Amino acid sequence: MKSPTSLERLIEALRVLPGVGPKSAQRMAYHLLQRDRNGALRLGQAIDQALVRLQHCEKCNDLTEGELCAVCAAPTRNPAQLAVVEMPADLMMMEQTQSYSGLYFVLMGRLSPLDGVGPREIHLDRLIKRATDGVVTEVVLATNFTTEGEATAHAIAELLRARGLKVTRIARGVPVGGELEHVDSGTLAQAVLDRRDWV
Numbered sequence: 001m002k003s004p005t006s007l008e009r010l011i012e013a014l015r016v017l018p019g020v021g022p023k024s025a026q027r028m029a030y031h032l033l034q035r036d037r038n039g040a041l042r043l044g045q046a047i048d049q050a051l052v053r054l055q056h057c058e059k060c061n062d063l064t065e066g067e068l069c070a071v072c073a074a075p076t077r078n079p080a081q082l083a084v085v086e087m088p089a090d091l092m093m094m095e096q097t098q099s100y101s102g103l104y105f106v107l108m109g110r111l112s113p114l115d116g117v118g119p120r121e122i123h124l125d126r127l128i129k130r131a132t133d134g135v136v137t138e139v140v141l142a143t144n145f146t147t148e149g150e151a152t153a154h155a156i157a158e159l160l161r162a163r164g165l166k167v168t169r170i171a172r173g174v175p176v177g178g179e180l181e182h183v184d185s186g187t188l189a190q191a192v193l194d195r196r197d198w199v
Contacts, residue, residue, distance in 0.1 A: 061106045061123055062088050071104060078102045082131055083140040084156060086110050105130055110143060110152040131160055138166045145172050
């Protein structure tokens with residue numbers, strides 16, 4: 001028996017989410033329809049509101065409901081430091097550490113030529129304009145340590161160093177509380193190479 005068209009459309013719509021395949025989308029759809037119709041209504045309303053209300057911050061490109069996000073609007077932030085992150089979730093993670101007080105630029109992705117993501121798609125022109133505004137003195141590259149993230153960091157570093165800016169990279173290594181026997185060899189090797197003086 002063929003599923004109703006509206007059910008098929010719901011399942012297909014749920015598949016746009018990252019990591020959601022046909023089976024997961026089907027389970028989610030049935031759950032929402034059979035067990036949590038109120039939740040489904042709230043989800044639909046939240047998506048509608050987000051699509052209408054959210055826009056990109058004029059300065060950092062993060063998602064916000066106003067012209068400026070809360071970080072860019074905060075007078076206590078250090079405008080001389082600019083951290084470059086791939087996605088809004090990365091900005092949130094940096095903020096949760098409470099160890100960085102500068103401003104941000106959110107790329108909304110990373111360079112990936114095979115996927116058709118080039119400099120234009122990650123707003124490198126806006127980043128360069130922001131970083132060379134005469135206020136920024138240090139750009140902190142906080143892209144992920146994936147192949148694409150490293151390539152993105154390298155490309156940005158080359159562009160900004162050519163303009164005389166100080167460019168730094170967040171460190172990587174053994175996680176806090178991590179035991180060496182459980183750390184993969186690549187991470188441990190990088191931690192050894194990036195070692196610093198004990199203070």
